[in-house]
Amino acid sequence: MSQGQFSGLSLEELSQYKDVWVYVVVDDGKLTKPSLELIAAGRKIADKIQQRVVAVMIGYQLDNAVKEAFEYGADAVLYADEPWLKSYICLPYTRILVEMVKQYKPYAFLFIADELGRDLSPRVAYRLKTGLATDNIDLEVEDYFFGPTRTTYKNTLAQIRPDFATRIAKIYTPRHRPQIASIRPGNFNPLPRQPGRRGEAIRFTPTPADEDFIIQIIEEEKVPKSPIDLENAQVVISLGLGILRDGEGRPRSPREGYELAEKLATILREKYGLRVEIGATRALIYAELKELEGIVTKDRQVGQTGKTVAPEIYIALGISGAVQHRVGMIRSKNIVAVNLDPKAPIFEIAHYAVKDDLYKILPKIIEYLSGGE
Ligand SMILES: Cc1cc2nc3c(=O)[nH]c(=O)nc-3n(C[C@H](O)[C@H](O)[C@H](O)COP(=O)(O)OP(=O)(O)OC[C@H]3O[C@@H](n4cnc5c(N)ncnc54)[C@H](O)[C@@H]3O)c2cc1C
CATH class of the missing domain: 3.40.50.620 (HUPs)
Known part of the structure:
Protein backbone atom coordinates (compact mmCIF):
# COMPACT_ATOMS: atom_id res chain seq x y z
CA MET A 1 0.00 0.00 0.00
CA ILE A 214 -23.81 33.91 19.93
CA ILE A 215 -23.46 32.90 23.58
CA GLN A 216 -23.31 35.65 26.16
CA ILE A 217 -22.66 35.37 29.87
CA ILE A 218 -25.36 37.15 31.87
CA GLU A 219 -24.16 36.30 35.35
CA GLU A 220 -21.33 34.27 36.93
CA GLU A 221 -21.53 32.49 40.25
CA LYS A 222 -18.68 30.65 41.95
CA VAL A 223 -19.63 27.10 42.96
CA PRO A 224 -18.52 26.52 46.56
CA LYS A 225 -15.62 24.08 46.82
CA SER A 226 -16.35 20.65 48.27
CA PRO A 227 -15.04 20.46 51.87
CA ILE A 228 -13.56 17.05 50.99
CA ASP A 229 -10.02 17.86 49.95
CA LEU A 230 -8.69 14.48 48.85
CA GLU A 231 -5.95 15.95 46.67
CA ASN A 232 -4.26 17.80 49.55
CA ALA A 233 -4.68 15.13 52.24
CA GLN A 234 -1.55 13.61 53.80
CA VAL A 235 -3.43 10.41 54.54
CA VAL A 236 -6.30 8.99 52.49
CA ILE A 237 -8.25 6.10 54.00
CA SER A 238 -10.28 4.53 51.19
CA LEU A 239 -13.14 2.08 51.44
CA GLY A 240 -14.23 -0.56 48.95
CA LEU A 241 -16.99 -3.14 48.68
CA GLY A 242 -15.03 -5.25 51.18
CA ILE A 243 -16.74 -3.34 54.00
CA LEU A 244 -19.97 -5.20 53.21
CA ARG A 245 -18.84 -8.54 54.69
CA ASP A 246 -16.44 -9.69 57.36
CA GLY A 247 -13.84 -12.45 57.10
CA GLU A 248 -16.42 -15.14 57.90
CA GLY A 249 -18.60 -13.93 55.05
CA ARG A 250 -21.23 -12.43 57.40
CA PRO A 251 -22.93 -9.24 56.14
CA ARG A 252 -21.82 -6.06 57.93
CA SER A 253 -23.45 -2.68 57.82
CA PRO A 254 -21.31 -0.46 55.56
CA ARG A 255 -21.91 2.26 58.15
CA GLU A 256 -19.83 0.22 60.60
CA GLY A 257 -16.91 0.11 58.14
CA TYR A 258 -17.22 3.83 57.48
CA GLU A 259 -17.31 4.65 61.20
CA LEU A 260 -14.17 2.59 61.86
CA ALA A 261 -12.39 4.50 59.08
CA GLU A 262 -13.63 7.81 60.50
CA LYS A 263 -12.38 6.80 63.95
CA LEU A 264 -8.93 6.11 62.54
CA ALA A 265 -9.06 9.43 60.66
CA THR A 266 -9.96 11.31 63.86
CA ILE A 267 -7.00 9.83 65.75
CA LEU A 268 -4.61 10.68 62.91
CA ARG A 269 -6.00 14.24 62.76
CA GLU A 270 -6.19 14.96 66.47
CA LYS A 271 -3.24 13.04 67.85
CA TYR A 272 -0.83 13.25 64.94
CA GLY A 273 -1.95 16.56 63.39
CA LEU A 274 -2.35 15.07 59.90
CA ARG A 275 -4.71 16.13 57.12
CA VAL A 276 -6.83 13.02 56.59
CA GLU A 277 -9.71 12.34 54.21
CA ILE A 278 -11.91 9.32 53.56
CA GLY A 279 -12.01 8.11 49.95
CA ALA A 280 -13.93 5.31 48.26
CA THR A 281 -14.05 3.14 45.17
CA ARG A 282 -16.54 3.80 42.44
CA ALA A 283 -18.16 0.42 43.13
CA LEU A 284 -18.95 1.42 46.71
CA ILE A 285 -20.28 4.85 45.73
CA TYR A 286 -22.36 3.52 42.84
CA ALA A 287 -23.87 0.85 45.11
CA GLU A 288 -25.90 3.78 46.54
CA LEU A 289 -26.22 2.16 49.94
CA LYS A 290 -28.80 3.75 52.21
CA GLU A 291 -26.46 3.59 55.21
CA LEU A 292 -23.86 5.71 53.38
CA GLU A 293 -26.27 8.20 51.80
CA GLY A 294 -24.88 11.74 51.91
CA ILE A 295 -21.62 10.46 53.46
CA VAL A 296 -19.82 8.39 50.83
CA THR A 297 -20.58 10.64 47.87
CA LYS A 298 -19.09 11.09 44.40
CA ASP A 299 -16.61 13.73 45.63
CA ARG A 300 -14.85 10.97 47.59
CA GLN A 301 -14.24 8.77 44.53
CA VAL A 302 -10.60 7.92 43.82
CA GLY A 303 -9.68 6.66 40.36
CA GLN A 304 -9.95 7.12 36.65
CA THR A 305 -13.35 8.81 36.81
CA GLY A 306 -12.80 10.30 40.26
CA LYS A 307 -9.88 12.13 41.87
CA THR A 308 -6.17 11.45 41.53
CA VAL A 309 -4.36 11.49 44.87
CA ALA A 310 -0.74 11.13 45.95
CA PRO A 311 -0.72 11.30 49.77
CA GLU A 312 2.06 10.23 52.13
CA ILE A 313 -0.08 7.26 53.18
CA TYR A 314 -2.93 5.60 51.28
CA ILE A 315 -4.87 3.00 53.24
CA ALA A 316 -6.98 0.74 51.00
CA LEU A 317 -9.59 -1.17 53.00
CA GLY A 318 -11.46 -3.95 51.20
CA ILE A 319 -10.42 -2.69 47.77
CA SER A 320 -9.51 -5.20 45.03
CA GLY A 321 -7.23 -2.79 43.13
CA ALA A 322 -8.85 -2.59 39.69
CA VAL A 323 -6.79 -0.59 37.21
CA GLN A 324 -9.40 2.19 37.17
CA HIS A 325 -8.88 2.60 40.91
CA ARG A 326 -5.10 2.21 40.81
CA VAL A 327 -4.53 5.03 38.34
CA GLY A 328 -6.02 7.39 40.91
CA MET A 329 -3.73 6.41 43.80
CA ILE A 330 -0.63 4.68 42.45
CA ARG A 331 1.57 7.74 43.09
CA SER A 332 0.90 7.54 46.86
CA LYS A 333 4.19 7.34 48.76
CA ASN A 334 3.14 4.48 51.07
CA ILE A 335 0.28 2.17 50.20
CA VAL A 336 -1.20 0.03 52.96
CA ALA A 337 -3.71 -2.55 51.71
CA VAL A 338 -5.99 -4.67 53.87
CA ASN A 339 -7.69 -7.41 51.88
CA LEU A 340 -8.86 -10.96 52.58
CA ASP A 341 -7.81 -12.23 49.17
CA PRO A 342 -4.02 -12.82 48.98
CA LYS A 343 -4.27 -12.61 45.17
CA ALA A 344 -6.02 -9.22 45.13
CA PRO A 345 -4.28 -6.97 42.55
CA ILE A 346 -3.93 -4.18 45.13
CA PHE A 347 -1.11 -6.23 46.70
CA GLU A 348 0.94 -5.83 43.49
CA ILE A 349 1.41 -2.15 44.34
CA ALA A 350 1.07 -2.16 48.15
CA HIS A 351 4.14 -1.32 50.24
CA TYR A 352 2.48 -2.84 53.31
CA ALA A 353 0.22 -5.84 52.64
CA VAL A 354 -2.20 -7.02 55.34
CA LYS A 355 -3.87 -10.19 54.11
CA ASP A 356 -6.68 -10.30 56.59
CA ASP A 357 -10.20 -9.19 57.52
CA LEU A 358 -10.49 -5.41 57.80
CA TYR A 359 -13.02 -5.85 60.61
CA LYS A 360 -10.32 -7.64 62.63
CA ILE A 361 -7.39 -5.42 61.68
CA LEU A 362 -8.89 -1.94 61.83
CA PRO A 363 -9.89 -2.05 65.54
CA LYS A 364 -6.35 -3.23 66.34
CA ILE A 365 -4.74 -0.35 64.41
CA ILE A 366 -7.11 2.11 66.10
CA GLU A 367 -6.28 0.71 69.53
CA TYR A 368 -2.55 0.80 68.84
CA LEU A 369 -2.56 4.38 67.54
CA SER A 370 -4.79 5.74 70.26
CA GLY A 371 -2.67 4.07 72.94
CA GLY A 372 1.12 4.46 72.89
CA GLU A 373 2.99 7.36 71.27
C1 LIG B 1 -14.85 3.26 32.65
C2 LIG B 1 -14.67 2.84 34.08
C3 LIG B 1 -14.25 3.78 35.00
C4 LIG B 1 -14.08 3.41 36.33
N1 LIG B 1 -13.64 4.35 37.22
C5 LIG B 1 -13.37 3.98 38.49
C6 LIG B 1 -12.84 4.91 39.44
O1 LIG B 1 -12.64 6.09 39.17
N2 LIG B 1 -12.59 4.45 40.69
C7 LIG B 1 -12.81 3.17 41.09
O2 LIG B 1 -12.54 2.84 42.25
N3 LIG B 1 -13.32 2.28 40.21
C8 LIG B 1 -13.62 2.64 38.94
N4 LIG B 1 -14.17 1.73 38.09
C9 LIG B 1 -14.60 0.43 38.64
C10 LIG B 1 -13.48 -0.57 38.79
O3 LIG B 1 -13.31 -1.25 37.56
C11 LIG B 1 -13.80 -1.61 39.90
O4 LIG B 1 -15.03 -2.22 39.59
C12 LIG B 1 -13.90 -1.02 41.30
O5 LIG B 1 -12.76 -0.23 41.57
C13 LIG B 1 -13.96 -2.16 42.31
O6 LIG B 1 -14.24 -1.63 43.57
P1 LIG B 1 -13.92 -2.43 44.90
O7 LIG B 1 -12.46 -2.69 44.97
O8 LIG B 1 -14.56 -1.63 46.00
O9 LIG B 1 -14.78 -3.77 44.75
P2 LIG B 1 -14.34 -5.26 44.46
O10 LIG B 1 -13.58 -5.33 43.19
O11 LIG B 1 -15.57 -6.07 44.59
O12 LIG B 1 -13.33 -5.62 45.64
C14 LIG B 1 -13.70 -5.82 46.98
C15 LIG B 1 -12.47 -6.40 47.68
O13 LIG B 1 -12.72 -6.50 49.07
C16 LIG B 1 -12.10 -7.67 49.57
N5 LIG B 1 -12.79 -8.00 50.83
C17 LIG B 1 -14.03 -8.51 50.99
N6 LIG B 1 -14.34 -8.57 52.30
C18 LIG B 1 -13.25 -8.14 53.00
C19 LIG B 1 -12.95 -7.97 54.37
N7 LIG B 1 -13.84 -8.25 55.33
N8 LIG B 1 -11.72 -7.51 54.71
C20 LIG B 1 -10.79 -7.21 53.77
N9 LIG B 1 -11.03 -7.34 52.44
C21 LIG B 1 -12.25 -7.77 52.06
C22 LIG B 1 -12.27 -8.68 48.46
O14 LIG B 1 -11.29 -9.68 48.57
C23 LIG B 1 -12.11 -7.83 47.21
O15 LIG B 1 -10.76 -7.82 46.76
C24 LIG B 1 -14.35 2.08 36.76
C25 LIG B 1 -14.76 1.14 35.81
C26 LIG B 1 -14.92 1.51 34.49
C27 LIG B 1 -15.37 0.48 33.50
Missing part, protein backbone atom coordinates in the same frame (compact mmCIF):
# COMPACT_ATOMS: atom_id res chain seq x y z
CA SER A 2 1.23 3.45 -0.69
CA GLN A 3 1.45 6.27 1.80
CA GLY A 4 -1.14 8.19 -0.23
CA GLN A 5 -3.97 5.82 0.70
CA PHE A 6 -3.79 7.01 4.29
CA SER A 7 -4.79 10.46 5.39
CA GLY A 8 -2.23 12.47 7.27
CA LEU A 9 0.83 14.59 6.76
CA SER A 10 4.00 13.62 4.92
CA LEU A 11 7.23 13.18 6.88
CA GLU A 12 8.40 16.51 5.48
CA GLU A 13 5.22 18.26 6.66
CA LEU A 14 5.38 16.58 10.09
CA SER A 15 8.89 17.92 10.63
CA GLN A 16 7.62 21.49 10.40
CA TYR A 17 5.66 21.18 13.66
CA LYS A 18 7.70 22.31 16.66
CA ASP A 19 7.29 22.93 20.39
CA VAL A 20 5.02 21.50 23.04
CA TRP A 21 2.06 23.72 23.86
CA VAL A 22 0.17 23.57 27.13
CA TYR A 23 -3.16 25.30 27.58
CA VAL A 24 -3.04 26.88 31.04
CA VAL A 25 -5.95 28.28 33.04
CA VAL A 26 -5.92 31.50 35.06
CA ASP A 27 -8.10 31.92 38.14
CA ASP A 28 -8.08 35.20 40.08
CA GLY A 29 -4.98 36.29 38.16
CA LYS A 30 -2.98 33.14 39.05
CA LEU A 31 -2.28 29.89 37.24
CA THR A 32 -4.26 26.97 38.69
CA LYS A 33 -2.36 24.03 40.24
CA PRO A 34 -3.32 21.65 37.38
CA SER A 35 -1.90 24.28 35.00
CA LEU A 36 1.46 24.13 36.81
CA GLU A 37 1.31 20.32 36.56
CA LEU A 38 0.60 20.66 32.85
CA ILE A 39 3.70 22.82 32.34
CA ALA A 40 5.70 20.02 34.05
CA ALA A 41 4.11 17.44 31.70
CA GLY A 42 5.02 19.63 28.71
CA ARG A 43 8.57 20.03 30.05
CA LYS A 44 9.02 16.24 30.18
CA ILE A 45 8.14 15.92 26.49
CA ALA A 46 9.87 19.09 25.29
CA ASP A 47 13.15 18.04 26.92
CA LYS A 48 12.99 14.68 25.12
CA ILE A 49 12.58 16.28 21.71
CA GLN A 50 14.76 19.27 22.61
CA GLN A 51 12.11 21.86 21.93
CA ARG A 52 10.33 24.56 23.89
CA VAL A 53 7.37 24.45 26.24
CA VAL A 54 4.93 27.16 25.23
CA ALA A 55 2.20 28.07 27.73
CA VAL A 56 -0.90 29.20 25.88
CA MET A 57 -3.43 31.35 27.68
CA ILE A 58 -6.56 33.30 26.81
CA GLY A 59 -8.25 35.80 29.12
CA TYR A 60 -7.95 39.32 30.44
CA GLN A 61 -5.26 40.98 32.56
CA LEU A 62 -2.82 38.12 32.25
CA ASP A 63 0.45 39.90 33.18
CA ASN A 64 0.91 38.06 36.48
CA ALA A 65 -0.01 34.67 34.98
CA VAL A 66 2.48 35.17 32.11
CA LYS A 67 5.24 35.82 34.66
CA GLU A 68 4.22 32.76 36.68
CA ALA A 69 4.29 30.53 33.59
CA PHE A 70 7.95 31.39 32.98
CA GLU A 71 8.84 30.86 36.64
CA TYR A 72 7.24 27.41 36.61
CA GLY A 73 9.06 26.20 33.52
CA ALA A 74 7.56 27.61 30.29
CA ASP A 75 10.08 28.83 27.72
CA ALA A 76 7.55 30.98 25.90
CA VAL A 77 4.04 32.21 26.50
CA LEU A 78 1.55 32.77 23.69
CA TYR A 79 -1.40 34.74 24.98
CA ALA A 80 -4.53 36.60 23.94
CA ASP A 81 -5.36 39.26 26.54
CA GLU A 82 -8.58 41.15 25.75
CA PRO A 83 -11.54 42.43 27.82
CA TRP A 84 -13.99 40.45 25.65
CA LEU A 85 -12.12 37.25 26.51
CA LYS A 86 -12.42 37.71 30.29
CA SER A 87 -14.68 34.67 30.78
CA TYR A 88 -14.44 31.31 29.04
CA ILE A 89 -16.83 30.90 26.11
CA CYS A 90 -16.17 27.90 23.92
CA LEU A 91 -16.65 29.48 20.47
CA PRO A 92 -14.15 32.38 20.55
CA TYR A 93 -11.64 30.39 22.60
CA THR A 94 -11.78 27.49 20.10
CA ARG A 95 -11.47 29.81 17.13
CA ILE A 96 -8.49 31.66 18.61
CA LEU A 97 -6.64 28.44 19.52
CA VAL A 98 -7.21 27.08 16.01
CA GLU A 99 -5.85 30.32 14.52
CA MET A 100 -2.81 30.13 16.80
CA VAL A 101 -2.11 26.51 15.83
CA LYS A 102 -2.43 27.27 12.11
CA GLN A 103 0.01 30.14 12.45
CA TYR A 104 2.66 28.53 14.69
CA LYS A 105 2.28 24.73 14.08
CA PRO A 106 2.97 23.04 17.43
CA TYR A 107 4.19 19.43 17.67
CA ALA A 108 1.81 18.68 20.58
CA PHE A 109 -0.93 20.54 22.42
CA LEU A 110 -1.82 19.49 25.96
CA PHE A 111 -4.93 20.36 27.94
CA ILE A 112 -6.02 19.65 31.51
CA ALA A 113 -8.65 16.88 31.69
CA ASP A 114 -11.13 18.99 33.66
CA GLU A 115 -14.49 20.50 32.64
CA LEU A 116 -12.89 23.27 30.59
CA GLY A 117 -10.29 21.05 28.93
CA ARG A 118 -12.91 18.42 28.13
CA ASP A 119 -15.02 21.09 26.40
CA LEU A 120 -12.21 22.83 24.56
CA SER A 121 -9.79 20.10 23.46
CA PRO A 122 -12.20 18.05 21.26
CA ARG A 123 -13.44 21.21 19.56
CA VAL A 124 -9.89 22.25 18.72
CA ALA A 125 -8.93 18.73 17.60
CA TYR A 126 -12.01 18.40 15.41
CA ARG A 127 -11.47 21.71 13.65
CA LEU A 128 -7.83 20.85 13.01
CA LYS A 129 -8.71 17.31 11.86
CA THR A 130 -6.20 15.77 14.21
CA GLY A 131 -6.43 13.17 16.98
CA LEU A 132 -7.18 13.59 20.67
CA ALA A 133 -6.36 11.15 23.46
CA THR A 134 -8.21 12.09 26.64
CA ASP A 135 -7.52 11.51 30.35
CA ASN A 136 -3.87 10.56 30.10
CA ILE A 137 -1.87 9.74 33.19
CA ASP A 138 1.55 9.92 31.55
CA LEU A 139 3.29 10.80 28.30
CA GLU A 140 6.39 9.48 26.56
CA VAL A 141 8.18 10.06 23.28
CA GLU A 142 8.73 6.94 21.14
CA ASP A 143 9.36 5.90 17.55
CA TYR A 144 6.21 4.40 16.02
CA PHE A 145 6.28 1.86 13.21
CA PHE A 146 3.18 1.96 10.98
CA GLY A 147 2.95 -1.48 9.35
CA PRO A 148 0.72 -0.81 6.31
CA THR A 149 3.12 1.76 4.84
CA ARG A 150 6.25 0.35 6.53
CA THR A 151 7.04 3.84 7.82
CA THR A 152 8.75 4.66 11.09
CA TYR A 153 7.53 7.88 12.63
CA LYS A 154 10.32 9.14 14.85
CA ASN A 155 9.70 10.92 18.13
CA THR A 156 5.97 10.35 18.31
CA LEU A 157 4.00 11.25 21.42
CA ALA A 158 2.86 8.13 23.30
CA GLN A 159 -0.27 9.06 25.22
CA ILE A 160 -0.74 6.74 28.18
CA ARG A 161 -4.19 6.16 29.70
CA PRO A 162 -6.25 3.44 31.38
CA ASP A 163 -8.16 1.36 28.89
CA PHE A 164 -10.86 -1.28 29.31
CA ALA A 165 -10.59 -3.87 32.08
CA THR A 166 -7.03 -4.18 33.32
CA ARG A 167 -5.18 -2.60 30.42
CA ILE A 168 -3.15 0.57 30.22
CA ALA A 169 -3.26 1.81 26.63
CA LYS A 170 -0.68 3.78 24.66
CA ILE A 171 -2.22 5.94 21.97
CA TYR A 172 -0.30 7.43 19.04
CA THR A 173 -1.40 9.90 16.39
CA PRO A 174 1.79 9.67 14.33
CA ARG A 175 0.56 11.13 11.03
CA HIS A 176 -1.23 14.19 12.36
CA ARG A 177 -0.21 17.38 14.09
CA PRO A 178 -0.55 18.74 16.59
CA GLN A 179 -0.86 15.63 18.74
CA ILE A 180 -3.56 16.70 21.20
CA ALA A 181 -3.91 15.12 24.63
CA SER A 182 -5.62 15.91 27.89
CA ILE A 183 -3.86 15.08 31.17
CA ARG A 184 -5.64 14.18 34.37
CA PRO A 185 -4.80 16.47 37.29
CA GLY A 186 -2.59 14.91 39.97
CA ASN A 187 -0.26 12.92 37.71
CA PHE A 188 2.64 15.39 37.46
CA ASN A 189 4.30 17.49 40.15
CA PRO A 190 4.68 21.22 39.38
CA LEU A 191 8.32 22.16 38.77
CA PRO A 192 10.04 24.16 41.52
CA ARG A 193 9.39 27.87 41.06
CA GLN A 194 12.38 29.84 39.77
CA PRO A 195 11.73 33.49 40.66
CA GLY A 196 12.86 35.87 37.95
CA ARG A 197 13.01 33.18 35.21
CA ARG A 198 11.88 34.73 31.93
CA GLY A 199 11.16 33.71 28.35
CA GLU A 200 9.60 34.94 25.15
CA ALA A 201 6.14 36.51 25.57
CA ILE A 202 4.17 36.46 22.31
CA ARG A 203 0.98 38.49 22.31
CA PHE A 204 -1.66 37.24 19.89
CA THR A 205 -4.25 39.86 18.96
CA PRO A 206 -7.45 38.22 17.74
CA THR A 207 -10.19 40.15 16.03
CA PRO A 208 -13.66 39.52 17.46
CA ALA A 209 -16.02 37.75 15.03
CA ASP A 210 -19.85 37.82 15.01
CA GLU A 211 -19.99 34.12 15.90
CA ASP A 212 -18.09 34.81 19.15
CA PHE A 213 -21.11 36.49 20.66
